[in-house]
Amino acid sequence: MPIPFDRTFDAPYGECVKIGERIHRVLAPNPGPFTFKGTGVYIIGTRDVAVIDPGPNLPIHIEALKRALAGKNVSHILLTHAHNDHSPAAAPLKEWTGAKTVAYGPHGPGSSDNETKVEEGADRAFMPDVRIKDGDILEGGGYTIECVFTPGHTSNHMCYALKEEKALFTGDHVMGWSTTVVAPPDGDMAAYRASLGKLLARDDRILWPTHGGPIRDPRPFLQAYLDHRAEREAQIITCLRENVQRIPDIVARLYADVDKRLHPAAARSVLAHLIELEDEGRVTRDGDIFRTSR
Numbered sequence: 358m359p360i361p362f363d364r365t366f367d368a369p370y371g372e373c374v375k376i377g378e379r380i381h382r383v384l385a386p387n388p389g390p391f392t393f394k395g396t397g398v399y400i401i402g403t404r405d406v407a408v409i410d411p412g413p414n415l416p417i418h419i420e421a422l423k424r425a426l427a428g429k430n431v432s433h434i435l436l437t438h439a440h441n442d443h444s445p446a447a448a449p450l451k452e453w454t455g456a457k458t459v460a461y462g463p464h465g466p467g468s469s470d471n472e473t474k475v476e477e478g479a480d481r482a483f484m485p486d487v488r489i490k491d492g493d494i495l496e497g498g499g500y501t502i503e504c505v506f507t508p509g510h511t512s513n514h515m516c517y518a519l520k521e522e523k524a525l526f527t528g529d530h531v532m533g534w535s536t537t538v539v540a541p542p543d544g545d546m547a548a549y550r551a552s553l554g555k556l557l558a559r560d561d562r563i564l565w566p567t568h569g570g571p572i573r574d575p576r577p578f579l580q581a582y583l584d585h586r587a588e589r590e591a592q593i594i595t596c597l598r599e600n601v602q603r604i605p606d607i608v609a610r611l612y613a614d615v616d617k618r619l620h621p622a623a624a625r626s627v628l629a630h631l632i633e634l635e636d637e638g639r640v641t642r643d644g645d646i647f648r649t650s651r
Contacts, residue, residue, distance in 0.1 A: 360581040364534045366394055366570040371417065373425035377522055379403065379500055380565070383425050385412040387442060390618050393534050393568040396442050399526055400425060401519055405498030407433040408456075409517055409526050410567045411446035419449050426454070432497045436460040437528025438511040439483040443567060447483065457486035459495070461504075465512035465543040479543075489515065507556065509549025510537050516556070523562035525575075531556065531582060534569035540625035546586070546633040553583050590630050594639075594649060602646045604628055 370386040385396040396412035406429050431454040436444050447458045464479040491506035503518040507530045517526045539549050557579045564572035572578045596607045604624050612623045634640035641650045
């Protein structure tokens with residue numbers, strides 16, 4: 358079935374809004390083609406709190422976070438991954454609160470930063486104080502967070518599950534308003550699809566992406582996300598068999614109805630699919646030309 362996107366998200370910038378029993382959100386004023394309405398910073402807990410994806414280092418946004426966190430003890434600053442719309446505010450927030458930054462690791466060595474911009478870019482200055490792995494448990498006053506490793510969008514992408522509310526904070530791995538960019542070399546389509554399957558096997562009640570609104574019925578949404586990737590792969594193979602064998606030509610055919618500002622990102626995702634097919638022996642490459650091998 359088509360992915361049941363919901364683009365009705367509407368939230369005020371800079372205000373701390375309660376969205377769950379233990380969850381508040383502050384929306385950063387950085388809207389764009391890859392950030393939707395902006396970066397949603399989640400504050401987990403009541404007096405003792407964890408902050409997930411503090412967002413961009415914008416003075417007006419930092420001041421909004423300080424207002425939201427006034428009188429609270431910040432125990433963890435959690436990062437899903439190190440992109441410029443997610444992690445740069447971690448440094449001033451750490452300085453102000455004294456809390457340690459927590460993540461799987463820094464941005465991977467592979468990057469498409471030297472090519473056409475397809476996302477908000479890697480935050481190469483970010484280095485976590487504490488490195489975590491899949492299954493680690495983080496505890497604070499009244500909350501328990503499970504670390505759920507989901508590589509694919511980036512090699513260091515981590516989701517966070519608030520066990521008390523069966524809520525999963527999905528960063529950019531799954532979003533309710535759009536598909537996710539998978540941009541090699543740091544992005545990996547095979548890993549991404551495996552990570553989607555991992556989330557499908559969970560029993561989370563609600564997903565909270567960093568951009569846009571929540572996904573309140575996760576299982577069919579995740580299945581639709583997986584089905585979309587399988588359908589896109591089949592479309593790419595059809596293109597190759599019909600002698601549409603260069604990535605720009607594939608993008609022009611498959612994304613004809615998509616905003617052209619997003620075509621560079623689409624090209625990276627097509628490349629990610631082709632790399633996966635090449636690794637499986639189903640596609641061969643000769644320079645910029647791809648062909649099916651069977």
